[in-house]
Amino acid sequence: MEVHKGLADVVVSETSLSAIVEGNLSYVGYNIDELVEKNVTFEEIVFLLWNLRMPTRKEYDQLCEDLHEHMALSESVVACLKIQCRQNLHPMSVLRTTVSLLGVFDPYAEDTDKRSVYIQAVSIQAKIPTIIAAFARLRRGLDPIAPRKDLSFVANFLYMMTGEEANPELIEAFNHVMVLHADHDLNASTFTARVAASTLTDVYSCITGAIGALKGPLHGGANERVFDMLSEISESDPIDVPGYLKKKLDNKEKIMGFGHRVYKTEDPRKKHLKRMAEQLSKDFGKEALYSLSCEVEEYLLKEKGLIPNVDFYSATVYHCFGIEHDLFTLLFAMSRVSGWLGHVFEQQREDTLIRPRSKYVGPTNLSYTPMDEEEHIGGDRK
Template sequence: MEVHKGLADVVVSETSLSAIVEGQLSFSGYNIDELVEKDASFEEIIFLLWNSRMPSREEFAQLQHDLHTHMALSESVIACLKIQCRQNLHPMSVLRTTVSLLGVFDPYAEEMDERSVYIQAISIQAKIPTIVAAFARLRKGLDPIAPREDLSFGANFLYMLTGEEANPDLVRAYNHCLVLHADHDLNASTFTARVAASTLTDVYSCITGAIGALKGPLHGGANERVFDMLSEIAESDTRDVAGYLKTKLDNKEKIMGFGHRVYKTEDPRKKHLKRMAKELTQEFGKEDLYDLSCEVEDYLLKEKGLIPNVDFYSATVYHCFGIEHDLFTLLFSMSRVSGWLGHVFEQKREATLIRPRSKYVGPVNLTYIPLSEKETIGGNAQ
């Protein structure tokens, strides 16, 4: 049996959602560069990933209506969020548990017909921004802010964080982030969602599992670790980028935000995030953070040939939104859930259980000795 560590280069499914071909990323045939440069809305991308086509005006309006209808949280969910506002509980654990609770409170969570599954998906997609914003406020002792029906998906989230409408440039930048992070081939969290969906379990279970996978520092959690690294360098007495990174590399420590299993020359999402990082740091007077990020990028490229992935500059961009760094991966989740749900739909239609094999490398031909026949020392079986 040939073993592919980490399933590297193993193709396990077909999809019409996203593709990485010759270093280019596309969603159902639309190049990611064009979607960002022409300001495609995140709501359009949700529809695209769920239907493999762009919406008509009527379909777009209906999707917006459905999202707004399901965005508010019940008092029961808010009460559960308050309970989770304690130290040493990672916000991704809060999101994971709260999404699971949505299924507990949904009387139709076990229904598998097409309409019920769609409503479950809409509910999850719509409520995650509200969950994140409510939690961000509750842990500061502030009351949650209800969503508004007249704001877009991204604008609503930024509004629910502060109670004030964000400026159009910030909304546009956040919409770009949502589009860029929406889907990405068969990454770890998406694969987790598809494995769960292949068992024909409910949608809430699929997404709860995907969130658990995204939490890991080798996946979505990397952007949080990137900001920790930048902060350590910036707050040091010497601000010695080369010395800091050399020590990390000499100690065989992984540099978060660099390297990619698929991309070898450039992550196509990076250039957009780097541009946004430059623009936003200039707007908010945080140019030093952008300059520091560029120094880190230049050093690692020169010394190790390492390239930034989507997580590296997204950390700087998210910081400019005024969001605490331990919430960065939750922002990733708000976007990526659209892709997860698209893959759940696709996998359920395929109706094939994902069940790989493993190669056994443990001991063989051992002889079992019953406990009653083993020698005892001091009355204890050995």
């Protein structure tokens, strides 16, 4: 059997959700450049990824109403979040555990009819921003803020984080970030969700597994590591970008936010995030961080031919929103869950168990010796 490490370039399924063709990314046939430039709302993207078409006005309004209806957290969930506000517990672990708890508290979590699965999906999609905002406030000793029915999905999240309505420009920028992160072919977390869905397990289990995969620093957790790197460089005296990066490269350390398994020239999402990083850094007085990011990009391109991926400039964007860096990956999950759920639905329709093979390379032809006999003959039982 031929082995493809990491399943590189192995096609294991068909999908109608997203495509990467000649360096372009599209959702159900819509190029992401157009979706961003025309200010398509994140709610429209959710409908698109779940239904494989854009909504009518009536369908859009119904989805928004359903999301608002399921956005609030129960007192039991908030109590569990308070318990998790201890030091050294990564926020992604909090999100993973809390999403799993949603299934525990949902009396219909095991129901598999179409309507029940839709409500489970809406509940997960709607509650994740509320979970993130509530946790962010609770760990600072502040009370959670309830969502409002008169605000959009993105505007609600920003409001629940601060208690103040964000300005339209900030809402638009954050909406763009959400759209750009919604889906992306068969990445590690999406594959995790599909593998789980192929076993016919419940939706909560599929998304819990996907969050666990996204937590890893080689996947969604990279944006957090990007900010750590930029902070280390900016806090050094003197600031020496070439020296810092050269040392990393000489030590064979991975530079987070650079390189991609699929894109070899440019990640199509990067140009939008870089543009937003430039504008937001001006708006919030973070120009030095943006300039530093550009210097890092230029050095790595010149010296190693490395290109930024979606994580690199998203770190600067998230920071400009005033969000703590250990919450960055949770924002990724808040968007990507729309794609995960779309893939869960698609895998359920496919109704095929994902069960690859592995090539055995361990020892062979060993003979078992009971422990008592081993002691008598003085051998070494391994």
